[in-house]
Amino acid sequence: MPDQIIVDPKICHGKPVIKGTRTPVSIIVGSVASGMSFADIEREYDISQDDIRAALEFANSLVEREQYHPLPR
Secondary structure, three states: OOOOEEOOOOOHHHOOEEOOOOOEHHHHHHHHHOOOOHHHHHHHHOOOHHHHHHHHHHHHHHHHHOOOOOOOO
16 A cells, blocks of 8 residues: 555545545545546545545555456346
């Protein structure tokens, strides 16, 4: 897990957040997916480009660990 991401049951019900904030990784990833620029995300959530990259790296690591199996038809 990147150093900028923490998971603490006392912060945002244990959701992964940017360290030193209450900004969930899911909000950052969703903002990127919706087309917001890094600069806009930095201003909106008062985080750095490194924080945004860490959130994306964290999300990528979750996707990489998943296993997908086709459902029977």
